[in-house]
Amino acid sequence: MTKKHTDYLQRILTARVYDVAHETALDPARNLSRRLHNKVLFKREDQQPVFSFKLRGAYNKMSGLSDEDRRRGVICASAGNHAQGVALSAHRLGCRAVIVMPSTTPKVKIDAVRAFGGTNVDVVLEGESYSDAHAHALTLQEQQGLTFVHPFDDPDVIAGQGTIGMEILRQHQAPIHAVFCAIGGGGLVSGVAAYIKAVRPEIKIIGVQTHDSDAMLRSVRAGKRVELADVGLFADGTAVKRVGAETFRLARELVDDFVVVSTDEVCAALKDVFEDTRSVLEPSGAMSVAAVKQYAAQHKLKGETLVAITCGANMNFDRLRFVAERAEVGEAREALFAVTIPEQPGSFRRLCALLGARAITEFDYRLGDPQRAHVFVGVGVSGRDDARRIANSLERAGYATLDLTDDELAKLHIRHLVGGRAPAAADGSSLASHERLFRFDFPERPGALMRFLNHLKPDWNISLFHYRNQGGDSGRVLVGIQVPPGDEARFTEFLGTLGYAHVEETRNPLVRLFL
Template identity: 60%
Template structure:
């Protein structure tokens, strides 16, 4: 497809029958942080909370009567399906939508609600590519018209209208526009539009590092097929980009960036802080890339004052993902460092460990006695960046503590942090208590400082949950003849507490 043909289709697109021109919203917090004008193109404000209805409706509105009578079929990870569903209900066209079984429930429910009687949903496969294969089988069997999520001229032209809006809304100096990429329909349309009208503006695609089909294709000079794709950014989990989208991106895209899960989570939080809306992972991809671009510029000593725009492509967030996002956002900003620290299992070691941490906020603290000589502690610490993380490692070494930096370790962050503990034959005379304390910087260190040195801590769990009060679970070894003394100590500690020593789950899973 030529650029002239795409522009002609873009100017004739009927997207505004159902879509709205979304805001190009300044991001003052990010602009102040980076010293550059940053703006967010709010496609999460669309009626289906995603840009996808532009291309889907534009395609379906141009079908001739026989095609409408036969109906359409589409494969989608969620947002394209909602666009097709809305168009089907609006135009009175029967639509079969094939979705992978991994699709978030919020998107599945939305498709059924939006499309009503016009839509039939088929769940098949674990990825978009597997759903697409089933859609092609059904298309041949029933002569449906395919509404492709990205590799169709009218779909690309519909998405290109976003680029036209950005240029109209920001006529001043503009350095770069950052675009999330799955199959490439949005990037191809926006890039072709912007490069045709304002070729000096950079167009930069952003992909999840584990779903980078477009980046690899542009690097190798041909379309590649990924064996597997990551599912966190499910809206861009595509194994192979389109023929048309690849050709357009090859002509017009200035650069591709890859971002990891932690960076996406940090960008989700940034969008929330700027807008009080919560984008889905794919919706925050572009901002994660924008931040990486600025970080790389700074590291290279480059300076520029041009404005930067990130497209927030969707907000169909699976609510259950929010816990994961909140946990990983701090690491994504280099604001949390995670360590496994080994200290001598002897009186005073915890105090020395806490003194090494100083007044830094502790985000997580997991410990279970398991060795008579050495204590292995899993700890998360709030930091200002990589330099402070390295300084903390040096401080641990200065105390002759062994330290393993787990900040970038996916296994530790996903699983091991939740598995520290278990039964221990060394936890004799253990009493289990829950404590609460006002959550403020240094509060956990002060709590540990109040713990009486005569009783050994055999279990410790703490995780900062962002609330006003911190909650701690502590196992303390108190011989029976010292229980009365220990009770008096608890009364003078000054923190609300509860004895959980007889809790059934503790006795089943943790008690030695």
């Protein structure tokens, strides 16, 4: 390490963060540790008063200002965790803070900034992006003589974040193989790496980025700072187009390796953390956990201690639907397929029989061709190899099969668009003639679907089927069944024998509009 880097050790040891922040727990992740055959520890920065680590750096910077600078006030541009850290620090220090946020910032975040800062904070909404807000903040800074509090590219901010590394080594004095840090602008990984490499250089520092916001990795590989044209916004806390000059210098020398994680892997990690802690992180907060899983598998680690910094929990509630949808795929517990089967009674039953005892997580189909049926199906699997075995077995049975597990179009859109109106038959009548439409509540257990199919009469054709496992005790299924004239009595008997709660929707106006 150069002298410039070792200077950070003193900065971190003397950083003022504990007036507002607290030493967070280093919690064992028992379930995840058991699955990975390594000791996984979560450094719980999501439990800070502002639900992220950003408070440390903001307060350390602001507490070091002169009385005159604090009297004039500070300014920052942020739409998230840094804004809340600056707001709470301003309230605690009794100084004015101007926080510029894009006009597109969700109200819940604006309200949180105002709540933390109280009367000390002025919120200014400007522009539609962070870049717009940042440019306006620089203008206000010059006009009003304010001190700019940068979210990452400032030695005092970096030192404040570095106290996390200091706590980790104090809390766990036994060997540690690696510490995993999410990277946006690089303040967190720079501070943690500066401390740990000065005290225990044998510990690896692993930087974590998403595949669509990997400015630090690209910069390190290029040997200079690289600016991304666009960044992904799912992990918005790390969506930075250009890393800092100082954080680049530190990361380039001190970070041992980088791991790039996908959206699905982050969603799976959010579920892992919830199962171990009953806490809900934000996507950026779970990136380190996703990287631990990927890194341990790639390097075939056993019996090592791996620390993941869970750096934030400012999660928008409406994102949870998306997270739940993608977590099983990210964990390789669900595979998605497009399967082509003959359009004839009994084909659906034969397909399900081929899938065996595996859980059907989704099934979408609409009658659209008199010869062939194209089915979108989700299947519970034990891993990628299991998914490949399923695809091979379906192909051997004569069913053309596409594995859609890694297809973004399929996961984001196509699964919701399968269906529509059944076309006309050759004689001008509807191909789905004599169709009756029902909503069923299936028990959410293996065999429930096969029981339904086995009760159907061989000459009744399924013309529509929609099901998606939502994690409840019962599965809600929409089914279209072509019941020939004169079979109404047999069909009524079938419904009674089946015993599943059901509602007929044949005459629902939505059926005429869309199906």
